[in-house]
Amino acid sequence: MPIKNLFNGEMTSNEVIDSAFSLLENQALDRNEILINFQNLVFVSVYFLEKLESFIEKAKKLNVKVQIKNVPPSIYKVFRVARVNEILKLCF
Amino acid sequence: MTMVFSPQDKHENFVLDTEATRLNFDFISELQEDSFPHVDQLLLKARKASAVFTQYTQGQVDKIVYAVVRAALEHSREFAKLAVEETRMGLFEDKILKNIVASEFLYHQIKDKKTVNVIREIKDEQMVEIAEPVGVIAALTPVTNPTSTVIYKSIISLKTRNAIVFSPHLMSSKCVAYTAEVLYKAALKAGAPEGCIGWLKRNSKLRKQTNYLIHHKEVDLVFATGGTTMVKVAYSSGKPAIGVGSGNTPVYVHKSYDVSSAAMDICISKTFDNGNECPSEQTLVVDDDIYEQLLQEFKKINCYICKEEETKKLTPVVIDPETGVMNYKYVGKEAYKIAQAAGIDVPTNTKILLCEINSDDKNHPLLKEKLMPVLAVLRAESEGDALSKCLLVNHSGGTGHTAGIFAKDENVIAKFQNLINAGRIIVNQPTSLGGLGGMYNNLPTTLSFGCGTGGANSTTENVNIYNLLNIKRVPRRQIMPMWFRIPNQVYFNPGSLNVLKIFPAKNAFIVTDKTMEKLGVLKKVIDNLPNGCNFKVFSDVESEPSKDVIDRGLTEVSNFSPDYFIAVGGGSVIDATKGIRLFYECPDIKFEDLSVDFVDFRKRVISFPTLGKTKLVAIPTTSGTGSEVSPACVIADKKNNLKVSLFDYNLTPDIAIIDSELVCELPVKPSADTGIDAFTHALEAFVSIYANDFTDALCLQAIKIIYETLPKVIQRPHDVEIRQKMHNAATLAGMAFSNASVGINHAMAHALGAKFGVPHGRANAVFLLSTIDFNSGIPTKFMPFPNNKKYIAKEKYAEIAKSLGSQNNEIEKLIVDLKEKIKELLSKSGLPCRISELDIKLDDYLAAIPDLVSKAFNDLSLRTNPRMPLVEELEGLFRNAY
Incomplete structure (x- = not known):
């Protein structure tokens, strides 16, 4: 089931980012697969990148398949420039 | 600045305390290490910062830069004090000034500069420049200007949305770390990405860590300011580097x-x-x-x-x-x-x-x-x-x-x-x-002075924001201005020769050939000269005039001081007159210089002289070459067995007189030859890459007239009205190819004519059908820079067929019809449609093909053909044309 509206607008506040990933991690506990929709994401911070990497690592350990869809080009460029390969592998 | 250190002189000259001895031992032990996880972490953070920075707007960037400049100014005294205390170099008061220069003065210069998205619009060149950050910068700072260099490099790095990691000189590591930290905090507070400024701290392995840093895969650019050795190391890192070096x-x-x-x-x-x-x-x-x-x-x-x-x-x-x-x-x-x-x-x-x-x-x-x-x-x-x-x-x-x-x-x-x-x-x-x-x-305000190759550096600039940007150039497709140039005056109709009388000519130099003398055409021209006009006749022009003929003409004209040149004859005479006039008006130019090859005459290497001291009147006595309205003249270089084409609109005659009374005596065979040459001019100009609305109109009309009239000329050569139509059509076709050029058919015909002495029109005739087929196919290679954005040769041939009366609607069938109509035209005009119909033996022809291919491939006409032929395709065309 796709997770919608978790990542909206400018993800710059660490609290907001923590809260979003906390929700995501909770969902990962009882799922085999998570589909994250970045359609409404406008801006990401360094902290966001680190949390996303960390989440992917945790999901991997839990054998939860993560997929990321609808990454806006400006955010995809951030992933590319940051060379965050573990994130890039999951984008489609 | 030249500072060359070895571990030994470091020890002796400036680090004389016990710590230095320990550092020296550490340096040896460092050699056994090959990774520094905290440097990795610093750079990974910088990498992410540089990525996140790509999302920032100019406004966000400028806000960060302002905050950092403010912080630098507020701490300029403190930074200066630390620098003097730690390095024991320089003067406190001047170090303050340096810090101010690196912040206030620098800010003044860059605050309004664009460093995000479009940074420059070059309207005349229809191009914009877009800023792309370079990424992660490893910055080496000198002991002489430690804090001011950190201020300057941090500001220009942030302004360009890059992340920067400083590696200080050991003797200034404390003040560098402190300065970087103060600026980083100010940047973060203003919204900069985490990790955008980093620094290596003072430790016993700093030298090894610096080396590790500049070779690190996460570093995109090494920006080294310091002694020669340091700069050399930076350049040898294998990374793009801005290194600035010693002075004197x-x-x-x-x-x-x-x-x-x-x-x-x-x-x-x-x-x-x-x-x-x-x-x-x-x-x-x-x-x-x-x-x-x-x-x-x-x-x-x-x-x-x-x-x-x-x-x-x-x-x-x-x-x-x-x-x-x-x-x-x-x-x-x-x-x-x-x-x-x-x-x-x-x-x-x-x-x-x-x-x-x-x-x-x-x-x-x-x-x-x-x-x-x-x-x-x-x-x-x-x-x-x-x-x-x-x-x-x-x-x-x-x-x-x-x-x-x-x-x-x-x-x-x-x-x-x-x-x-x-x-x-x-x-x-x-x-x-x-x-x-x-x-x-x-x-540009700087603390890094580029020395160019003289100092083994990549730049001579005062290193500035633009050195920290990848500048992306976005050129828009240029719609090149095209042209349509023809003589100022064109007079036509039977008897129009008498218009000569109204020209204010005082000294007319008439160029013609013996045939025109014999046929009485020359006399007609002389009879129509204005009252009181002196004239001199040069009638030595032969077919395919050579440079020798031009030189003889120049000798004749040298003591005459003409104000008018009058060319009376076919293409050879008119070409010769263009040559004589050119070298008469510009005696210092060299024939060899003017014949330098070109693709686009507007960008040609040589500068063609401007003519205008005299007027050139062209009176054609054949209907085909179009030389009376063209900017070209072909001169044979007999010594080197070459034909040299001179091309420039300065060569175009000023006046053309298209009087059919002067062509009525032209025999049938040359009438057919020249007529089909004109037809080929129009056909090729119509599909040329330079074809345009102006030339297209001329081409279609010329093709239509020639198709209808040439067979009639053959049947009734003395019919002055039919001759006038044909004469007009040849001039229309001449105007068309003078502006749109010709193509592969002419390139092949030039080669065949030169090799086997085949008259030019006849040589054109034998390739007409095969080159239409060739251009109608899907090109292996398209000719670059066409005036049309689509490949439309096929459609244009179909358009010609329609204009000649074909009722078909399918393009393929229209092209078949066109070829049939051309066959019919050739047949009615007594012209061959294959080489085998010429007096050329098959063995001789096959043996000549490599030479023909070579000549045709190098012919200027080929460059405006819509389809670029490969050599093997050209060879195939020659083979199939027999």
């Missing part, structure tokens, strides 16, 4: 300049931060006329002129005799302390120690760089001597860096700036402050 600034004080002003400016400059600035004056070269006066001026402002013995004592103190470079112990020290070390007693308020160097001693150690208040002085016997001495200093370790001149004489300034190799040549200003930029001049 010569300053010429010319006799035209005010001596006291020069002394004061030099004093300001050389005492700035105790001479610690690498663009500062190192050796003065002074004109003999003002030499003593200048030294007196220096004395007046508390500078000390060393006696010969004192200079001897000072030399080994300033320049280490072992290493041959400046003694690091005295870099940025006060003059009196340096004098003391040499055993020279000078007042403590001494500003500079000036050492007069014997002009014969070109290798004197003091002619090298010395970042301290010590100046070498050379006396110059003359201006030339002065310039040579400046060059000597310039090439003694400071090539590409900085040079200065004080002069009011613009000539000597011009000579100096031309001779000296320096990235910044500072005129009538202190070189150290002048070199920094933004104070005395509009150079």
